[in-house]
Amino acid sequence: MSETHDLSMFVERGDAGASHMTLAVDGVACAGCIRKIESGLTKLPGVIDARLNFTQRRLAVDWRNDEIDAARIIEALERIGYRAHPFAPERVEADDSAQAKWLMTCLAVAGFAAMNVMLLSVSVWAGNVSDMTQETRDLFHWLSALIALPAAAYAGQPFFQSALRALRARQLNMDVPISLGVTLALGLSVFETATHAVHAYFDSAIMLLFFLLIGRYLDLAMRRKTRLFAGNLASLKAEFAHRLDLSGELVRVPAAALHPGDRVLVRPGERVPADGTVIGGASEIDESLVTGETLYRAVRAGTTIYAGSINVSGALTMRVIAAGAGTLVEEVERLLERATQAKSQTMRLADRTTRLYAPVVHATAALTAIGWLMAGASIHDSIVIAIAVLIITCPCAIALAIPTVQMIAAGSLFRGGIILNGGDAIERLAEADTVVFDKTGTLTLPEPRVDAAMGIDPEVLEQAARLALSSHHPLATALARAARERSPYSGAIEEPGQGVRVLIDGTEARLGSAKFCGVAEQTQIAAWPDAGASFITFTHAGKTATIPIRQSLRPDAVAVTTALSQRGMHLMVLSGDRAQAVAPVADTLGIGDWLAGLTPAEKIAVIERLKLQGRRVLMVGDGLNDAPALAAAYVSLSPITAAHLTQAHADALFLGDLLAPVLRAVTVSRRARTLMKQNLALAAIYNALAVPLAIAGLVTPLIAAVAMSGSSLLVTLNALRARLAS
């Protein structure tokens, strides 16, 4: 059967027959790789340019259509030694990088203005205590205005726009007091300059913007970094499907390019690329990623199968359907919608602070003005003092307090193999007091392994594992992971649905079903009591071995669950698998609280019940059936092997075969939360010291500048301790 490769959905067509494509490249580690890839590709006829972005691990290629095509470029990269995957950038990512550039431009403008205004201000402060004439001071103030006004109008846009949006929605956010403070400070300064006054606040206003923009930029940079990484992972994991065209031709297309109604061929060992109905062939499928069930399900024409399950034995032809009424996917999506609405009610620490902060600040400023008026001060003086209160309370340190800690904690989590989907996940992780685990793929490894408990001659196991390299059967794939020698035997023949055979040292070796190996089936299964294992048989030169393959626990699962309970967390297992499979796992981990055979709706019900008891649930799960529970939980984690929909609803993803990231996530977040609270306390102390001075009318621009940068610096330094801890 002929097979073509269709990558058109990733290729951008340019003018004059030129095309452009972005690829995520795996395994780029050093300077040599850049050289090898770029020169290797540009040497190809038709390739106009190839440029590797080493930070993002992405390769941009331009070529002429009439000489080369996308599939040949990927093949060429594979020959050089790199696996590359076409990459379709998501809209969010493009928006983020435009936003980051804009913020950086604003930051640069604010920085330039702050430096130059400060240069003039320091001269005025020095002049005020020596022999500066009034004319020179006025000139310097006007010069400051000339720099500060346009700079603030430009660099303040992120705050002004956000404040306007909030006010239109009749709400208050942190940007309202910021915008008000900056505008009033600038307006007052112009008025004071025009009336030849001694003090002007241009420096305070522009410096405030500069510090606040740093906080904003850090916040965005953190989100961008994790999104970028997640985007690469998504394309490295992207699945391909074999679509059967009307002419009967087989086309290899990205799973994302499938449409309802397409016919798709799923070979044994391949993952089902989309939800659909079987229209031809019969097989067994492994649905552990979908339902958590580890026993295989038999499917034939008319059965509905779900994306993410693995086809075990025979080739299937399926027709792609959209999520229809009554299917599991439809139920999961309906539950998700409800769960997500419930979740948006949790409020972030920063938001809670703002809600308290803004009215207090504005009330204090108003009361100050009224107080001074009643005490007999002139209207001018009262307003000047009230504005000084607003400037000094502008939440510079508060705005930096949380993003800086988040940024550093997220970096620390990232190094531990945890990718956050959002900065506020850190706060919620720190507050969780109950951990609910899914079993299949979360407590256990995502792929089955050879059960080491049963003593099999290592030499025989090695031979069997090496032979397994030649088979696509999922059990054989699991066995092949045990092979030390990574090169398959030459001349191995696979008999579809039965096994593989090859000549080793002149005698035939067979690996596959018991029947294929000529062994009676009953005797070996009886010898193995556990229903959770599957078997694969190997015979060679009269020796026979029955190798049990099963889901095994993540190697550090016991240590991590013990450590979590020691930290006062209540642990629970909620699984969609059978009770016989869940009980031994819960037993090994010492978790007494477990439920098996749950549907997605029942999982949510259990979590809701825990919520009613006042518990904050951290849900760790990977299956499609876990997605609603993840969304319903207070905070959620998923291994990177999770189903696509599940990943999208988890607050963070973790990489690798270990469960340790769950523990690390909790520890780092708790520490980060302590630091955030310390930072808010530092900002509050600063206000407690500075506000009385401002109310008393004693704040000069010099005091404002020193207090503001001092508190910002202190908060940032304190945030850096999140790094020391890890």
Next chain:
Amino acid sequence: MNVLIYLVPLALLLGLTGLVAFLWSLKSGQYDDLDGAAVRILPDDDVPPSATREQ
């Protein structure tokens, strides 16, 4: 103090030059691949072989 008439515009001009240079470098994508810039300096195969052999 008349020297200020030259010095203040000069200081502003220098500052502005810095700002414009930074914005230009940002716009031309010089900060898009910071790690790459650090390692791209290492390979020396752009130097003609004759130049290294003469050492």
